[in-house]
Amino acid sequence: MDNLIVENIKQRPLRTAISVVGVALGVILIVLMVGLARGMVRDSAERQGNVDAEIRFLPTEISSAAAANPLMMPARFAEVIMNGVQPTAEDPDLQAKPPIAGVSATTPVGEFIQNSESGIGFEYVDGIDFPSFSKTTRITMVAGRPLTDGKAPDSAYEVIVDRYYFDNNKDVNRQPLQLGSKIKTLGHEFSVVGVYEPSMLARIKMPLHTMQQLLGGAENCTFIMIRTTQPALAKSVKEALESNYPGYHAYLTSEIPALFSQGIRPLEIFLDVVIWLAVVISTLVILLAMYTTIIERTREIGILKSLGASKTFVVMTIEKEAALISALGVLFGFVVSVVGKYALEASTRLKIDIEPRWVLIATVVGIGCGLLGALYPALRAANLDVVEAISYE
Amino acid sequence: MKPVLETRDLQMIYHVGKVDVPALRGVNISVGAGEYVAIMGPSGCGKSTLLHVIGGMLQPTTGRVEIDGEDLTTMTDAQRTDLRRRKIGFVFQRFNLFPTLSAEGNLKLAERIYSNSKNGGDAARRHEVLKLLKLENKMKHKPLELSGGEQQRVAIARAIVNRPAILLADEPTGNLDSENSTIVLEMLRGLNKEFGQTIVMITHNPEAAALADRIIEMRDGLVVS
Numbered sequence: 001m002d003n004l005i006v007e008n009i010k011q012r013p014l015r016t017a018i019s020v021v022g023v024a025l026g027v028i029l030i031v032l033m034v035g036l037a038r039g040m041v042r043d044s045a046e047r048q049g050n051v052d053a054e055i056r057f058l059p060t061e062i063s064s065a066a067a068a069n070p071l072m073m074p075a076r077f078a079e080v081i082m083n084g085v086q087p088t089a090e091d092p093d094l095q096a097k098p099p100i101a102g103v104s105a106t107t108p109v110g111e112f113i114q115n116s117e118s119g120i121g122f123e124y125v126d127g128i129d130f131p132s133f134s135k136t137t138r139i140t141m142v143a144g145r146p147l148t149d150g151k152a153p154d155s156a157y158e159v160i161v162d163r164y165y166f167d168n169n170k171d172v173n174r175q176p177l178q179l180g181s182k183i184k185t186l187g188h189e190f191s192v193v194g195v196y197e198p199s200m201l202a203r204i205k206m207p208l209h210t211m212q213q214l215l216g217g218a219e220n221c222t223f224i225m226i227r228t229t230q231p232a233l234a235k236s237v238k239e240a241l242e243s244n245y246p247g248y249h250a251y252l253t254s255e256i257p258a259l260f261s262q263g264i265r266p267l268e269i270f271l272d273v274v275i276w277l278a279v280v281i282s283t284l285v286i287l288l289a290m291y292t293t294i295i296e297r298t299r300e301i302g303i304l305k306s307l308g309a310s311k312t313f314v315v316m317t318i319e320k321e322a323a324l325i326s327a328l329g330v331l332f333g334f335v336v337s338v339v340g341k342y343a344l345e346a347s348t349r350l351k352i353d354i355e356p357r358w359v360l361i362a363t364v365v366g367i368g369c370g371l372l373g374a375l376y377p378a379l380r381a382a383n384l385d386v387v388e389a390i391s392y393e
Numbered sequence: 394m395k396p397v398l399e400t401r402d403l404q405m406i407y408h409v410g411k412v413d414v415p416a417l418r419g420v421n422i423s424v425g426a427g428e429y430v431a432i433m434g435p436s437g438c439g440k441s442t443l444l445h446v447i448g449g450m451l452q453p454t455t456g457r458v459e460i461d462g463e464d465l466t467t468m469t470d471a472q473r474t475d476l477r478r479r480k481i482g483f484v485f486q487r488f489n490l491f492p493t494l495s496a497e498g499n500l501k502l503a504e505r506i507y508s509n510s511k512n513g514g515d516a517a518r519r520h521e522v523l524k525l526l527k528l529e530n531k532m533k534h535k536p537l538e539l540s541g542g543e544q545q546r547v548a549i550a551r552a553i554v555n556r557p558a559i560l561l562a563d564e565p566t567g568n569l570d571s572e573n574s575t576i577v578l579e580m581l582r583g584l585n586k587e588f589g590q591t592i593v594m595i596t597h598n599p600e601a602a603a604l605a606d607r608i609i610e611m612r613d614g615l616v617v618s
C-alpha cells in the first residue's frame with residue numbers, strides 16, 4: 001500500500017473518521033432499509049404460502065378501488081365452486097356454473113392491509129369463515145377457542161392471533177397479551193379469543209362477516225382459497241376455474257411468495273429513494289473531505305508535480321485515498337448493519353434480510369461514490385499551477 | 394561540448410491585473426555537461442523565474458529553452474512534466490519534503506514517480522547517493538526529526554537519485570545556519586565532482602557562489618556577466 005496515502009489518512013484522524021462514518025451511513029441505509037423491507041415482505045410472503053390450499057382465486061383486475069376496499073369478490077363463489085349453481089325461480093338471472101372437479105374444500109378470505117401499530121411498515125388482517133377455513137388449511141387452535149361467524153353482536157369483535165403475535169405483542173393497555181385481552185385493529189377494539197398455529201396469511205384473523213360490516217357491508221371477500229383432492233390436480237383445477245370464471249385468476253399457492261416480492265411498486269420506489277439518498281450522502285461526504293484535504297495539501301501536490309508527477313499520478317493518489325476511506329466506510333457500515341440487524345430483530349418484531357445482492361450493491365455504491373466524490377477535488381489538484389502550489393503557505 | 398542547458402532570448406512577462414511585470418527580458422545562458430554554475434543577483438531580478446522556466450514549471454512568454462537536446466518551449470504541459478520527471482532535479486530553499494513520510498518514504502515516493510512503475514528503484518544508485526550525502530542512518534526519520542541540513546540533504550538525495558541531466562537549486566542554503574550551509578555546499582560540490590552532476594544553483598551567498606565553476610550575474614531580468 002502506498003505510504004503517502006496511509007500517512008495522509010492517519011494525519012487527520014477526525015476527518016478520516018467523519019468520512020468513514022459518512023460512507024458507512026450510506027451503506028447502513030441501504031443494507032438495513034432494504035433488508036428491512038425485504039425481510040418484512042418475505043415474512044408476509046411466507047405466511048401467504050404457508051397454507052395447505054393449493055390455489056388462490058381472485059379477481060384479475062386489482063383496480064384502484066381495491067386499495068380502498070379489498071373486498072371485491074363475491075364470497076358465495078366459495079360455495080359455488082364446490083357445488084355449482086343453477087338459476088332458480090327467485091333468481092332467474094343467476095348464471096349457471098358447474099361444480100369444479102377435484103376440489104375438496106374452499107374458503108373465502110378477506111384481507112386488509114393497514115399501517116402497522118409500530119408505525120414502521122404494514123400489517124395484514126384477515127377476515128375468515130372459520131369452519132371452511134379449517135377445512136381448507138391446517139389451522140389448529142393451541143389456546144382459547146375458534147372464531148364464530150361473527151353475526152351475533154356479542155361475538156362480532158373477536159379475533160384469533162398466531163402464536164408469534166400472541167407472544168410478542170401488547171394489548172391496548174400495554175400489557176402482554178392474554179386470552180381476553182383487547183387489541184386494536186381496523187380502528188376497533190377486539191378481544192383475543194384464541195391462538196392458532198401455524199402462522200399463515202395475516203397474524204390477526206377476525207370473522208369475515210365483521211370485516212364485511214366494517215368495510216361497507218357487501219358479502220364479498222378478497223380471494224378464495226381452494227384445496228384440491230390431490231395436489232397433482234392443482235393445474236387442472238386452476239384451468240377449469242379460469243375457463244368458468246372469466247375476469248378471475250387462479251394462482252398456485254407455491255407461486256405466491258415469488259409474486260409477492262416482485263410487484264410491490266411503492267416499496268420499489270422507496271428502495272430507489274433510499275439508494276439515491278445513500279449515493280448523495282456518500283458522495284458529498286467524500287467530496288467535502290477530499291476537497292479540504294487538497295486545499296490543506298496544496299503545497300504537497302505542488303511538490304509531487306515539481307518531481308514530475310503527471311496529472312494521472314496526482315488524480316490516482318487522491319482517488320486511492322478516497323477508495324481506502326470508502327472501503328473502511330463500507331466495512332464499518334456492514335459491521336453496524338449486522339449488529340443493527342440482530343439488535344432490532346431481538347428487540348422488535350422487525351425482520352431484516354441481509355442479502356448478498358444488496359451487500360454487493362451497497363459496496364459498489366459506497367466505493368463508487370467515494371471515487372466519484374473525490375473526482376472533482378482530484379482533478380482540481382491535478383490542474384493546480386505547480387509554481388503557485390509549491391509557494392502556497 | 395554540447396550544452397545540457399541552453400536558453401535563447403528568454404522573456405517572461407507576468408500579467409498582474411492590467412500591469413505587465415517583465416521578469417526575464419532576454420536571457421541567454423548555456424551550461425555544459427558536468428558544469429556547476431551559480432546564479433547571483435539582487436532580489437527580484439528574475440532568478441527564481443529563470444529556474445522555474447528552465448525546470449518546465451513555467452511557460453516563458455517568448456524564447457527557447459533546450460534541456461539535453463529537447464526543446465521545452467514547444468512542449469505541452471504534460472510533456473514538460475514528463476521531461477521534468479526524466480531530466481531535472483529540484484532543490485528548494487524550503488526543502489519541500491513530505492512531512493508525513495520518513496526520509497526513506499520521501500525517497501521511495503520520488504523513485505516511484507521517476508520510474509513510473511512499481512519496481513523498487515535502482516538500489517545501487519540509492520546506496521551511492523545516501524553514502525555521499527551521509528544519510529544512511531537517517532532514513533527512518535521523519536523530516537521534523539531531522540536538522541535543517543539533514544532535511545536539505547534528503548531533498549538533494551531525492552532530486553538526484555534518478556540521475557537527472559541537471560540539478561536546479563533555488564537558494565538551497567537560504568534556510569540553513571552557516572555550519573549546515575557549509576556541509577550542504579560541500580556535498581553539492583562533491584556531487585558535481587564525483588558523479589559529474591550538472592548543477593545550476595541560485596544563491597545570495599558569495600562564499601557559496603565561490604564554490605561553483607562559474608557565476609552568472611543577473612540584474613533586472615538580464616544576464617550581466
Ligand SMILES: Nc1ncnc2c1ncn2[C@@H]1O[C@H](COP(=O)(O)OP(=O)(O)OP(=O)(O)O)[C@@H](O)[C@H]1O
Nearest residue numbers: 407409414415416435436437438439440441442443
Ligand atoms: N507569480 C508572479 N506574479 C507576478 N509577478 C511575479 C510573480 N513571480 C515573480 N514575480 C515578479 O517577477 C520578478 C522576478 O521575481 P523572481 O521571484 O524571479 O525574483 P528572484 O530573483 O528570485 O528574487 P529573490 O532573490 O527575492 O528570490 C519580481 O519583480 C517579482 O515581483
Ligand SMILES: [Mg+2]
Nearest residue numbers: 440441442563
Ligand atoms: Mg527567488
